[in-house]
Amino acid sequence: MDPTKGALQPSGPFLPAEREAVYRAIFTRRDVRSQFSPQPVPDDVLARILTAGHHAPSVGFMQPWSFLVLHCLDTRHKVRALFEEANAEAVAMFPPEKQAHYRSLKLEGIVDAPVNLCITCDPDRAGPVVLGRTHDMAMDRYSTVCAVQNIWLAARAEGVGVGWVSIVDPIRLRQVLGIPERVIPVAYLCLGYVHEAYARPELEVKGWRRRLPPEDILSFDGWGGQRPDHPLLVAMRAAMGEAGS
Ligand SMILES: Cc1cc2c(cc1C)N(C[C@H](O)[C@H](O)[C@H](O)COP(=O)(O)O)c1[nH]c(=O)[nH]c(=O)c1N2
Numbered sequence: 001m002d003p004t005k006g007a008l009q010p011s012g013p014f015l016p017a018e019r020e021a022v023y024r025a026i027f028t029r030r031d032v033r034s035q036f037s038p039q040p041v042p043d044d045v046l047a048r049i050l051t052a053g054h055h056a057p058s059v060g061f062m063q064p065w066s067f068l069v070l071h072c073l074d075t076r077h078k079v080r081a082l083f084e085e086a087n088a089e090a091v092a093m094f095p096p097e098k099q100a101h102y103r104s105l106k107l108e109g110i111v112d113a114p115v116n117l118c119i120t121c122d123p124d125r126a127g128p129v130v131l132g133r134t135h136d137m138a139m140d141r142y143s144t145v146c147a148v149q150n151i152w153l154a155a156r157a158e159g160v161g162v163g164w165v166s167i168v169d170p171i172r173l174r175q176v177l178g179i180p181e182r183v184i185p186v187a188y189l190c191l192g193y194v195h196e197a198y199a200r201p202e203l204e205v206k207g208w209r210r211r212l213p214p215e216d217i218l219s220f221d222g223w224g225g226q227r228p229d230h231p232l233l234v235a236m237r238a239a240m241g242e243a244g245s
Pocket residue numbers: 029030031032033106107108163164165166167200201202203
């Protein structure tokens with residue numbers, strides 16, 4: 001008996017409105033730090049968002065992620081203290097002329113948001129030899145990041161904002177959350193309803209950095225293959241214009 005018999009489903013393009021909805025989620029998704037409503041995110045909504053995360057692609061289908069759901073305010077205050085400490089160290093790493101600007105940025109919403117998630121990667125989830133990870137062990141972490149992105153986009157569709165906080169010492173984060181040593185904390189996310197969000201990345205609005213034009217990120221037939229008048233480049237410029245970027 002062929003196990004693939006009847007396993008296929010139609011896979012054509014979405015209807016225009018469905019396609020628009022997917023692109024809308026992508027283009028209006030924001031990293032949210034300060035606009036969180038304290039209104040709780042109900043379990044059924046959170047369940048849909050996490051289920052989207054759990055349907056991410058993963059190397060060898062290893063599904064290396066765990067989703068730690070953090071409501072406890074005491075725990076979140078401990079994580080915020082880790083952020084404060086790391087952020088003070090971070091300021092000093094920037095050139096003196098950028099430090100005041102850096103200090104003015106709000107870079108977390110750990111306690112403002114009603115719920116946080118820590119998304120971890122367990123390299124041992126599927127044994128030592130994993131299909132597709134044989135020549136690059138980082139593939140399990142990349143898979144975990146795919147889950148994060150699914151969560152981020154599904155949350156956008158639910159009206160739930162997500163902010164990624166990476167300015168924390170991962171070793172101390174592990175201790176605070178009781179994460180075993182072999183497990184890697186990949187992402188710390190703050191989640192909550194947002195009624196208004198920036199139309200462009202907050203770092204762009206606040207003059208820190210701008211989105212790069214397509215000519216800076218497209219290359220043809222190998223690294224460094226710039227083709228300034230290539231039709232794909234022209235089309236991507238137009239698509240970015242339509243996306244408002
Ligand atoms: C791996 C990683 C880590 C972080 C981030 C993102 C990612 C992917 N971002 C959010 C980041 O600043 C943001 O995505 C960009 O500025 C682009 O903005 P939008 O996400 O489009 O709103 C982020 N933001 C922040 O305020 N504090 C942080 O510690 C981090 N860390």
